[in-house]
Amino acid sequence: MFLNKSPFLLLLLLSSITFSQNCTLEGLVTFNNNEPVLGAYVTIQNKTLKKETATGIDGEFKFNTIPFGEYHLEIYSIDAKPKKIKVVLDANKKTIHTTLTLTDYQDLDEVQVIRKSNKTIKETQGFAVSVIKTKEAGLRNMQTNELLNATAGVKIRQNGGLGSSVSYSLNGLSGSAIRIFIDGIPISVYGNSYNLNSIPPSMIKDIEVYKGVVPGHLADDALGGAINIVLHKGTRSHLNASVSYGSFNTVQTHINGLYRFDKSGFTVKGSLFNNYSDNDYKVSGRSIVVTGLGGVQTPITARRFNDTYRSTGGMAQIGYTNVKWADQFLIGFNASEDYKEVQHGAFMTITPYKGRFLESDALLANLTYQKKDLFTEGLDVNINGVYGKRNRAVNDTVAAAYSWNGERAIDFRGDEYEYTWGSQQEGGPTLAKIKRHVASIRTGVSYEINEHHKVLVNYVYSGIDREDSDALQSYLENTFKGTRNFDKNIYALTYEISAFENKFKASLFGKHYQQKTTSIDPAIETDSEGNSTVVDEIVSSNNTFNGYGFATSYAITPKLTVLASAEKAIRLPNETEVFGNDGDNVVANPSIKPEQSNNYNLGFRFGKFNFNKHGLTVSTNLFTRNIKDRIGLPIENSFNIDDELILYVNQGSGTSKGIDAQLNYTYNRNFTLNFNVSKFELNIVNSGIEIDVPNTPFMTMNGNLRYSFKNLIQQKSRLNLFYSFHFTEDFSYSPKQGSNTVGDDFFKVPEQLAQDFGLSYAFPNKQLVVSFDIKNIFDKPVYDNLSVQKPGRAFYFKLNYSIHKF
Amino acid sequence: MKRNFLNIQTLGLLAISIGLFTACTSDDDNGGTTDPNPEQTNSRWITVAAAKMGTNPGDGNGGTLIYSVSTEDAKDPTISINAFDNGFIAPSNRTARLQSSEDGNTIFNISYAGDTGGNYTKYTVGGGQNFTQTGSAISIAPYVGTAPRWIKLFDGDNTGAAVYVDTEHQFDDNGTPDDETDDFYTHTEATIGVVTLDLVNSAINNFEEHVVPLSAEEEAQGYYFSRIDMPTLNAAGDKLYIGARLSKVDPATAESDSDFEILGSKTIVLDYPSLLNPQVITSTVGHGNTNGYRSINSFEYNGSVYQANQSDPEGSHILKIDANNQYDDTYDFNLDDALGVEGAYILAWRPAANGKAVLAYRHNGSAEGVAGAQGFFALVDLNAKTAVKINGIPDNTDLYLFQYQGFVVQDNDIYVTQAPVGQNGNIYVVDTETGNVTKGAELVNITGSHFIGTF
Secondary structure (H helix, E strand, O other): OOOOOHHHHHHHHHHHOOOOOEEEEEEEEEEOOOOEOOOOEEEEEOOOOEEEEEOOOOOEEEEEEEEOEEEEEEEEOOOEOOEEEEEEEOOOEEEEEEEEOEOOOOOOOOOOOOOOOHHHHHHOOOOOEEEEEOOOHHHOOOOHHHHHHOOOOEEEEEOOOOOOOEEEEEOOEEHHHEEEEEOOEEHHHOOOOOOOOOOOHHHEEEEEEEEOOOOHHHOOOOOOEEEEEEEOOOOOOEEEEEEEEEOOOEEEEEEEEEEEOOOOOEEEEEEEEEEEEOOOOEEOOOOOEEEOHHHOEEEOOEEOOOOOEEEEEEEEEEEEEEEOOEEEEEEEEEEEEEEEEOOOOOOOOOOOOOOOEEEEEEEEEEEEEEEOOOOOOOEEEEEEEEEEEEEEEEEEOOOEOEOOOOOEOEOOOOOEOEOOOOOOOOOOOEOEEEEEEEEEEEEEEEEEEEOOEEEEEEEEEEEEEEEEEEOOOOHHHHHOOOEEEEEEEEEEEEEEEEEOOOOEEEEEEEEEEEEEEEEEEEEEEEOOOOOEEEEEEEEEEEEEEEEEEEEEEEEEEOOEEEEEEEEEEEEOOOHHHHHOEHHHOEOOOOOOOOEEEEEEEEEEEEEEEEEOOEEEEEEEEEEEEEEEOOEEOOOOOOOOOOOOOEOOEEOEEEEEEEEEEEEEEEEOOOEEEEEEEEEEEEEEEEOOEEEEOOOOOOEEEEEEEEEEEEOOOOOOOEEEEEEEEEEEOOEEOOOOOOOOOEOHHHHEEOOEEEEEEEEEEEOOOOOEEEEEEEEOOOOOOOEEEOOEEOOOOEEEEEEEEEEOOO | OOOOOOHHHHHHHHHHOHHHHHHHHHHHHHOOOOOOOOOOOOOOEEEEEEEOOOOOOOOOOOOEEEEEEEHHHHOOOOOEEOHHHHOEEEOOOOOOEEEEOOOOOEEEEEOOOOOOOOEEEEEEEOOEOOEEEEEEEEEOHHHHOOOOEEEEOOOOOOEEEEEEEEEEEEEEOOOOOOOHHHOEEEEEEEEEEEEEEEOOOOEEEEEEEEEOOOOHHHHHOOEEEEEEEEEEEOOOOOEEEEEEEEEEEEOOOOEEOOOOOOOEEEEEEEEOOOOOOOEEEEEEEEEOEOOOOOOOOEEEEOOEEEEEOEOOOOOOEEEEEOOOOOEOOOOOEEHHHHHOOOOOEEEEEEEOOOOEEEEEEEOOOOOEOOOOEOOEEEEEEOOOOEEEEOOOOOOOOOOOOOOOOEOEEEOOEEEEEEOOOOOOEEEEEEEOOOOOEEEEEEEOOOOOOEEEEEO
């Protein structure tokens, strides 16, 4: 591990320094009808300091460790007139109670306090977006991928346990049609060691899932949508630590902290994570057999024995926050590495792997700059960049055959044997290494002309220089291996408007994509004197394309909002599709066109309806995706069967259409119920023939319940009970067969119903939270892919510790 | 030839008892005659195989469906066979590689790719969609991988053989083991694996691996065996011939060459049943590959093995390997000449015991159909070295025969399926002796799909 612990130690050290001349300011905000003000925005500031918070359910707010001095306190609520108060802090503790004057609702009998969370604001802008909150999940034994999978319209398909490969699908579109970002930076930049398998939910503020239509500020060639992981940006000093232990020897630890010197704004921020799992869960099924003399097979229930996963990493940043010239200015680095054993290929076959593993690491420098109201009010600037290198290695050098019982396999004669191909996966031994230099920067400037008009300009660059080598291959082969460089520039211009007392909101955007791919293939050139030299043959391909779209919402009544959005989206061909791949005998097709899709969403949001203590929100989204120029490989025929030459081509169109719906119900703030259902149809057209796409789960349902007890066992403690279920309708790996055929079951991926139970207990001091989870309580076999079994029942225990007072 | 017309009875008994099996195999000596056994009725099951479209018309990746009818029904044009609606789906992720017993009572399948790739299963044919699995599960994946190239040997349906080749480029360190910058390419080493499978008892018979070199000169130029397939037993039953494809790298860079001189067709010869002592024989008549595709590519007839080649710059040949296990280079049967076309390419073929064969081919003049080049059927005489297009089987631009796998031979009759991609077709029965063509049962097709033969 190349990460030393110094940033963290520094953090601990800093946390022990205390400043005696500090004040804690507590306050209470009520409307002039004595109702508490929820979610009012409260700032305290003077020349050197600015802090912000929001009021809680009872109208309360609190600022910790404010140095003595004179300050302006400003309070904003959408339902009342803003208020500015001058406060002088000269004692260790100060309390303030203030009243806001209601604006619109004075003459109503009943006053409803409408508090729109950040989540609600994002979800009613007009985009088909789901915002996933991670606050509660971060305290539980949850993976980020599990959170995503429970979201309407999102389907995660995982090829095993913790750390195994994952595919993401949004409304039926999957693979490279879906782009995933961390704070707007493509996750591919970070590589496998820092991905959704390794980032714990507690590092994440929230996850935005944009379906089909992606706002300009997240522009990329995302044909089917984008998932953006938003990391915490808070500036309050804190320290969180958690450790989780559970089935399959799974240990996950995570620490993050931030310390801010209130006087100077100097901020130190860091986080560390470590994941480990043996993934030795039990599997059985038609290919889980032990082979004896003559090849006789005996079915067994086996424990996976070559599936260990380990990932470690962290991030450290220093800089200034909430200072005059920057809300956030942080530079730092990000380091991670992982190790993943591979138990089998795409399917579980009778020949499990032993000794095949993948490794990756990444070391990246990062930069964040954010400033609201730069130079002039309404001008916001946002810059986020990473630069560094990452490496990936595949190791498969064991020729010995192993059996599902974990021991050497015997051949038909009874002798231990080795595979003809000399490795676990057919194709021969490999020590392949891919080195990449990566860079990505996303910048955004927005200007709010007035309350109703806003213009945003965004630019994102990402570049990858890739170099392959294999220590098991000769110098000659490694010399003549090509390198591929990849540069992508995307510009987006967005205009946002709100009108009719904010009932109408619209965002119009245009995106300009430019992608340059370069292949450098060494070749031998003979000059006039017959001397041979190795020269680089450099070929470049430049693709440009324009896309555009809009998102709009209209609140017909405060309880009914209609949302509509559309985008002409594209996916630019990747380097393999443009230049081919020597290893797979794919040749270049520089004239290949991008995949295109016209994406449409129409959504309705009802609520939130409140009656007595009940609260109900129902929302739904109807969508279609009309894809054309899909990129694929042509079929094998008698002309190309011997050719070393195949090339990617644009081969047809496709359509995905369906519906997502979700329901949220709350009672008395201690019971919540969420339910969602997604259903879609997906078909493609090749050579004029339309077929239903097989091997796709077309219908999923998720539900969860939470019940919260206050003051159980101890005063001021809180116990949460959770139950959730995840249902996936059965589907077939093969295309739909005829009405009366026999043998369809062979290809069936059975219906899945996994039910989880969890509880968490927050001790009265709120610093310690303990949680316990049982996954897949009824130990049902679950499969995301044909015959690849996922873990059965599992138990996890987790301790979280957090300090917010230094 | 060990074609055994008593196998209806034999196989029925085989399924019950190994003891009876050994007793019956001695009847093999009766094989090789063209007279049908008088005790036997002339009916058998004709199993039709249909390949459903996966993602592209004619790709056949959407499932392999089989459906059986009697010979009477197969010959009856008023009968409709709707395999896509009523068939049995052979368990295989990609198009199943099917074989049938000579009496038609058993279907042998080795699953191709996916989680069960390499699994051997056999089914007793019960007519219609009724295929009853018999025997125990066994897999050849440990020996030849999950996408095995296999066929049955014509030894009374006792044995199947599958092959694999692994290649690795070899380099010379130029006398300086520590300095790899001056290393140079010497040759590409091809290691073949051959497994034989007891079809009756569902057990592995034998497995051997060999490094099979080419000549020093060929190796220095970068030629190597890149694919092998179609093991065929010679008449004496003591040698196994394996068809092969050559590829080539540029020795200067060790990168694949795409435009190179096609060498004389080659076959790897192994001792049988030991699978030892590999030899390579080379034809001077034909050039190009002998590994075929999905249909059996070489057959024993009258003491010799007749082998088709593909990708021959002069058009496909049928080559002859004599009882001395060498190519008979005096036998020159070129399909371009015989058919009067350019660029003939043999897609699949099958001789009857009279030395006359039905052959599926395409040529440079084939129209480009929805899935690829149009295919045709020809009637071939191995002795006379003649080939005549069978006009009794209708032409259709979308008749795509690249994936064609199976022919049923009954006496002099050969049963073929003719169904253009996405269009209905028929079974056709070709009397190889007279050349008469009988239109048989209708084959009901669905969009993008086709039929890949009879078993």
